[in-house]
Amino acid sequence: MNDFLPTETVGSQAASATDHLFYALLGISVAVVLLVSGLILVFSIRYRRGSKADRSELPPILQREVEIGWTLATLFLFLSIFGWAVSENFSFGTVPTNGLEIHVVAKQWMWKLQHPGGQREINALHVPVNKPVRLIMNSEDVIHSFYVPSFRLKQDVVPGLTTQLVFTPIKVGTFRLLCAEYCGTDHSAMTGKIVVMTPEDYSRWLDTSPASEDLVAQGRDIFTRLGCAGCHDARAAVRAPDLKGVFGQPVPLADGTVVQADETYLRDSILQPRKQIVAGFDPVMPSFAGRLSDAELETVIAYLKSLADTDGDTR
Ligand code: HEC
Ligand SMILES: [Cu+2]
Structure with missing residues (x-):
């Protein structure tokens, strides 16, 4: 069929x-x-x-009943189709x-x-x-x-x-x-x-x-090569957030809002650091837009995510 x-x-x-x-x-x-x-x-x-x-003609009262009847029936039918389609759509995204x-x-x-x-x-x-x-x-x-x-x-x-x-x-x-x-x-x-x-x-x-090399190892190399560790390492002189466990956690921002650190957030943090500043930090991180390809960016994000995996505690 x-x-x-x-x-x-x-x-x-x-x-x-x-x-x-x-x-x-x-x-x-x-x-x-x-x-x-x-x-x-x-x-x-x-x-x-x-x-x-x-x-x-039908008596007016019956005319009205017929009209209300078919209006409600079709309304109900279309709303149920809508509900069905929406629930399928949500389950695809799970x-x-x-x-x-x-x-x-x-x-x-x-x-x-x-x-x-x-x-x-x-x-x-x-x-x-x-x-x-x-x-x-x-x-x-x-x-x-x-x-x-x-x-x-x-x-x-x-x-x-x-x-x-x-x-x-x-x-x-x-x-x-x-x-x-x-x-x-x-x-x-x-x-x-x-x-x-x-x-x-x-x-x-x-x-x-x-x-x-697997994605995480490639990402770690790039992380070191681009000098990310120079700020984000716990021993660094610059004050920058510890990236361990950041993935998947809510991050409080300087403007008072809180965002979920998903892949898009990590990506934006690297390409447009000025867009969302982490609360309590100075906006000193330079943009890396144009300095790494999309494929390289993916590996860095995979590396950051692996930091969250290995060490489950929050920051
Ligand atoms: C000059 C120092 C410096 C360098 C180099 C640097 N960062 Fe940052 N980074 C910061 C600071 C400070 C913040 C917090 C303020 C902000 O959000 O911009 C930050 C924020 C971030 C965040 C958001 C962290 C959070 O807790 O939500 C990510 C992700 C990040 N950096 C990744 C990187 C990566 C990947 C590199 C290398 C490609 C890098 N950084 C290079 C200083 C730096
Ligand atoms: Cu195409």
């Missing part, structure tokens, strides 16, 4: 949920079309010119705790992906089946959109913003990946594939893929 939709197969959990919604909407629309066209047909025969049908985190950098005109162990891929993503995957996505230039029709999932990838996409592949196979946002001359060639493998094949694939 799913061949009806313009894609190969249902490849993720989100896909079947989306399809149920789609078929329910289709069913309701077909029912309404049949009802309305059936009534038109019946009435045009019954009340054709010259027929002896009863043409007197971040799994045991998920596989993949960093995605989009640029004109390719997808660059990196696994937690440092394996890099271009225009292809290998993942194990039945394990939640979380894509952490950034763009190096313009807006792109990560689109996997078989998963019924699409998410814009925006320069200067970290977006994410969560999915659980449920079927072994190869699925098309497309860019769904017009991004320049070779936009149509910005395609790739998602290869969903059995867990055994996936670990074999990981072993045979040339792994550079």
Whole structure:
């Protein structure tokens, strides 16, 4: 039945949920079309010119009841569809705790992906089946959109913003990946594939893929090379916040507000430190915009996140 939709197969959990919604909407629309066209047909025969049908009006009170009745019925119907769609949408965004985190950098005109162990891929993503995957996505230039029709999932990838996409592949196979946002001359060639493998094949694939250093180690190198440690080290002369455990914690800012230290916050702190100043500190941190590529920035963020992981206590 799913061949009806313009894609190969249902490849993720989100896909079947989306399809149920789609078929329910289709069913309701077909029912309404049949009802309305059936009534038109019946009435045009019954009340054709010259027929002896009863043409007197309903009493006003009954007219009103009919009107209120169909208004409430359709209102209820549409609100329930809305509620259903919203709840599906929220459940797609739920971040799994045991998920596989993949960093995605989009640029004109390719997808660059990196696994937690440092394996890099271009225009292809290998993942194990039945394990939640979380894509952490950034763009190096313009807006792109990560689109996997078989998963019924699409998410814009925006320069200067970290977006994410969560999915659980449920079927072994190869699925098309497309860019769904017009991004320049070779936009149509910005395609790739998602290869969903059995867990055994996936670990074999990981072993045979040339792994550079893992993300965290690369990030630590860059952190040292760019002199971040010179301020952020506990022994440094400059007073700067200790970055241990910062990820995922609420950070009080100088303007009195409190933000959650997520990936976007860390990214902004490095590229635009003046935007959000941590309460109690001087705004002396220089901007690193243009001094590290998006891929390098991702590794630094992975490093900062690992500091939160290893040492669970708050600051
Ligand atoms: C000149 C000293 C200095 C250098 C170099 C420096 N920082 Fe900072 N950094 C600060 C200060 C001071 C703050 C707090 C004030 C603010 O928010 O701008 C800060 C804040 C931050 C925050 C927000 C911390 C929090 O607790 O919310 C992050 C993340 C951060 N820096 C990362 C980095 C990284 C990564 C580098 C290297 C690429 C770096 N910093 C280089 C001084 C520095
Ligand atoms: Cu694109």
